[in-house]
Amino acid sequence: MNKLLPRGIRNNNPGNLEWGDPWQGLVPPSQRTDKRFCQFESPALGIRALARTLITYYDKRKARDGSRIDTVREIIERWAPAFENNVDAYTAQVGKALCSDCERPGDIVVDMHDYEQLRIVVEAIIKHENGPGPLRTANGWYDAGTIKEALRLAGVRQAVAVTAKLPVTKETVGATAAGAAGAAQLAEALPAVSAALANSEDHLSSGSVVRIIIGVATIAIAIFIAYSQVKKHQAGAL
Helix, strand or coil, X not given: CCCCCCHHHHCCCCXXXXXXXXXXXXXXXXHCCCCCECCECCHXXXXXXXXXXXXXXXXXXXXXXXXXXXXXXXXXXXXXXXXXXXXXXXHHHHHHHHCCCCCCHHHCECCCCCHHHHHHHHHHHHHHHHCCCCCCCCCCCCCHHHHHHHHHHCCCCCCCCCCCCCCCCHHHHHHHHHHHHHHHHHHHHHHHHHHHHHCCCCCCCHHHHHHHHHHHHHHHHHHHHHHHHHHHHHCCCC
């Protein structure tokens, strides 16, 4: 392993966990070269240990005020004690990864059993512990597949995306009814159009033309309303 790489990357331990717990995937004692920090057989196993530590904090440990460890600041205060870390800077970096616009990133509440929230925290910790990496990923050192596998090994799986149905609203009901009415008007006018074409008339009767225009316009309006509702739903406005 290239000695110019950060220690955590060389050890496949990007969270810089210290020796102590009998983690899965630790290298055999005969291959251990770091006296302080764990060395893992693969990056995924090292990241798994990082994730499992955060989950343990969330499930079993208490913050300094006795409450559950469920905010960014409480997580970092436990993860990176102030005697050798700049807790404020660490908290800010992790918090901004979760919410770039939040004025108080340390107060962000997180759920360590939520795949996406855990992933963001894990990747932010990796970046803070090891500095900028060569990859254009959130953590800078590992691709998305490695992170996903690590969290799977930690027992947290990515939720399967489900396409939400368009909600029934007054607008969508009205659009459906209007579309049906417009289609009926257009269908009613079609025989007149066919007859006119068959007889090679130079122009349609004014009544036929009006009915066609009304039908087409009504259908167009209905489509527009339905499309608007879909876009609002996708944007989370419904």
